Every structure is written in C-alpha cells, then in structure tokens.
Amino acid sequence: MSEKSTAVYGGQAVIEGVMFAGKHVHVTAVRRKDQQITFLEVPKKPAPFLTAIKKIPFIRGIVGIVESAAKGSQHLTYSAEAYAEDESGHEEEAKPKQKERWNLTMILGVALVGILSFVVGKLIFTLVPAFVESLIFGHAFENKILHNLLEGAIKIVFLLCYLWFISQTPLIKRLFQYHGAEHKVISAYEAGSELTVDAVQKYSRLHYRCGSSFIIFTVLVGIIIYSFFTWDTMGERIVQRIVLLPVVLGVSYEVLRWTNALRDVPVLKWLGVPGLWLQLLTTKEPNDDQVAVSIASFNRMRELDRQVSPS
Known part of the structure; x- marks a missing residue:
C-alpha cells in the first residue's frame, strides 16, 4: 500500500479476536487454543430505510450506535462461544454445528440482547450519577450549572474506576490488547502502510x-446540553435526562466525527484529546500474535468486500 487510504473502517475487540465492519460484510477473526485463526463472516443485508436515515446528521449517530450494539453483540457471542469450546475441549464436536448455531433466530435474539444491554447500561450510567449528585449536593446550593458539572465529574469518576477495575482481570486485559491491535491496523491502513505485523506495531x-x-464525549456534551434546562424535583431531573439522552448521543456522535476530521489541524486536534486519554485505559499494547489476528480479520473483510464490489 503506497498511497494514503481514504476508506473509513471501524472495528471492535472480541474475546481472543477482532471484528471489522466493511461496506458489505462484518468479519470476526478469533485465535483458537490450537493457534489456528477462525472466522465469522456475516454479510450486511441492504436496508434502504436505514441507509437513508444514516445520512441525516444527529439522527445517524443514534441509528449507528444501536446498529453497532446489535452487530457487536453477535460477534462477541461468537468469540465467547469459541473461547468456551476451547476451554472445555469440545471444539471439534462444535465445529459441525457452527453454521447451524447462527440461524436467523439466534442472530435476531443476540442482536436484541445487545441493544437492550446498551440501552440499560446507558440509562444506568446516566441516572445513577444524577442520584448520587443530588444525594450529596442536592441542598448545598441552587446553581443548576454547577450541579451539572458535579454530575459530569461523578460520571467520569465512576467510568474511570469501572474501567480500571475490570482491566485488572486477565480476560479483559487481553480484550483491551485486541482493542489496541484493532486501532493499530486501522491507523496503519489509513496511513497507507503495508499491513505486516512489524509495520502495524x-x-x-x-x-x-x-x-x-464517544463515551467521554457523551459526558462532556451532556453537561452542556443539560445546562440549557432546569428542574425543581429529582423526578423532573431524571425524566429530563431520559428524554434528552437521544439528543446527547446524537450530538456526541457528530462531535466525534468532527474531532476526527480535524485531527490534523494543529490547534483543533486537541478537541479529541479527552477521548484519547480514556483510551489509555480501554486499550493495551498488543503482542505480535494479537496484531496478526487483527490483520487477518481486516484483510478477510476487505477481500470479501472486493468480491461483492470489485471497484
């Protein structure tokens, strides 16, 4: 690859592997216990309505987030099943059943669980800090903007503590290493670099x-948006947070796109720094084997994309 690539790809770390989303297919590569790499390849089904919606600013972010939660859950489940098979020693018995497992009902069920998990998790992360802030500072002063700032600070503390805590477990640490491997491959591709382990590292x-x-932007954007509204009771505050949640998500997505577009501008590139700081917790330096899995997933995704659309 000699020229800088312009195509935009995204991915996700899974258990002992990486998923990449292409234009026509999602591909997950997983390193098995015997060191072989296996793949889950899920073609994208055209949905003209969703495609049209994803072109609308502020709306497209919400649609994309829900879609990512659904797809990501499916691929994470695949990797978890592969890991469980390896640990139990029954991988050979399970291979003939692999295609059977991923029937339409299973895919829809896993997608629904993924969406519900995201919604419930986001509601908890939004509402609990509001309760805590109100419990501690509710009667200390009347300034609503200051209450919003403290609520945002509590969210960030909760988030950092949660990420640090889970990163101490061996399985999550490896997941974060694969997350780092995913980023390295995308960065190498976007720079026009050769996709070899040494080059990607x-x-x-x-x-x-x-x-x-995106997570950190939802906190920062939420502080700003909530400052335009007021409340008199805790109940009103909670309802307000729930109603405004889609707005916060939609605006945060646009901010994320904006900071990515401006990352080469000397002054404006600092807008994306808070998100990069958070990634110091959510990514770890991958080893060569993990980078090799990420490259395999990315190359397989691009190969399948070219088969559908050679140009």
Whole structure:
C-alpha cells in the first residue's frame, strides 16, 4: 500500500479476536487454543430505510450506535462461544454445528440482547450519577450549572474506576490488547502502510474515532446540553435526562466525527484529546500474535468486500 487510504473502517475487540465492519460484510477473526485463526463472516443485508436515515446528521449517530450494539453483540457471542469450546475441549464436536448455531433466530435474539444491554447500561450510567449528585449536593446550593458539572465529574469518576477495575482481570486485559491491535491496523491502513505485523506495531494503539472517545464525549456534551434546562424535583431531573439522552448521543456522535476530521489541524486536534486519554485505559499494547489476528480479520473483510464490489 503506497498511497494514503481514504476508506473509513471501524472495528471492535472480541474475546481472543477482532471484528471489522466493511461496506458489505462484518468479519470476526478469533485465535483458537490450537493457534489456528477462525472466522465469522456475516454479510450486511441492504436496508434502504436505514441507509437513508444514516445520512441525516444527529439522527445517524443514534441509528449507528444501536446498529453497532446489535452487530457487536453477535460477534462477541461468537468469540465467547469459541473461547468456551476451547476451554472445555469440545471444539471439534462444535465445529459441525457452527453454521447451524447462527440461524436467523439466534442472530435476531443476540442482536436484541445487545441493544437492550446498551440501552440499560446507558440509562444506568446516566441516572445513577444524577442520584448520587443530588444525594450529596442536592441542598448545598441552587446553581443548576454547577450541579451539572458535579454530575459530569461523578460520571467520569465512576467510568474511570469501572474501567480500571475490570482491566485488572486477565480476560479483559487481553480484550483491551485486541482493542489496541484493532486501532493499530486501522491507523496503519489509513496511513497507507503495508499491513505486516512489524509495520502495524509501529502505530499508536489510540485512535480518534474510537467508541471510547464517544463515551467521554457523551459526558462532556451532556453537561452542556443539560445546562440549557432546569428542574425543581429529582423526578423532573431524571425524566429530563431520559428524554434528552437521544439528543446527547446524537450530538456526541457528530462531535466525534468532527474531532476526527480535524485531527490534523494543529490547534483543533486537541478537541479529541479527552477521548484519547480514556483510551489509555480501554486499550493495551498488543503482542505480535494479537496484531496478526487483527490483520487477518481486516484483510478477510476487505477481500470479501472486493468480491461483492470489485471497484
């Protein structure tokens, strides 16, 4: 690859592997216990209505987030099943059943669980800090903007503590290493670099367009948006947070796109720094084997994309 690539790709770390989303297919590569790499390849089904919606600013972010939660859950489940098979020693028995497992009902069920998990998790992360802030500072002063700032600070503390805590477990640490491998491959591709392990390892494990950056932006954007509204009771505050959640998500997605577009502008590139800081927790430096899995997933995704659309 000699020229800088312009295509935009995204991915996700899974258990012992990486998923990449192409134009026509999602591909997950997983390193098995016997060191072989296996793949889950899920073609994208055209949905003209969703395609049209995803072109509308602020709306497209919400649609994309829900779609990512659904797809990501499916691929994470595949990797978890592969890991469980390896640990139990029954991988050979399970291989003939692999295609049977991923029937339409299973895919829809896993997608629904993924969406519900995201919604419930986001509601908890939004509402619990509001309760805590109100419990501690509710009667200390009347300034609503200051209450919003404290609520945002509590969210960030909760988030950092949660990420640090889970990163101490061996399985999550490896997941974060694969997350770093995913970023390195995308960065290498976007720079026009050759996709070899040695070349990819030279790139940063941090990336402006990461979902981790999106999380921190939802906190910062939420502080600003909530400041335009007021409340008198805790009940009103909670309802307000729930109603405004789609707005916060939609605006945060646009901010993420904006910071990614401006990352080469000397002054404006600092807008994306908070997200990069958070990635210091959500990514770890991958080893060569993990980078090799990420490259295999990316190359297989691009190969299948070219088969559908050679141009």
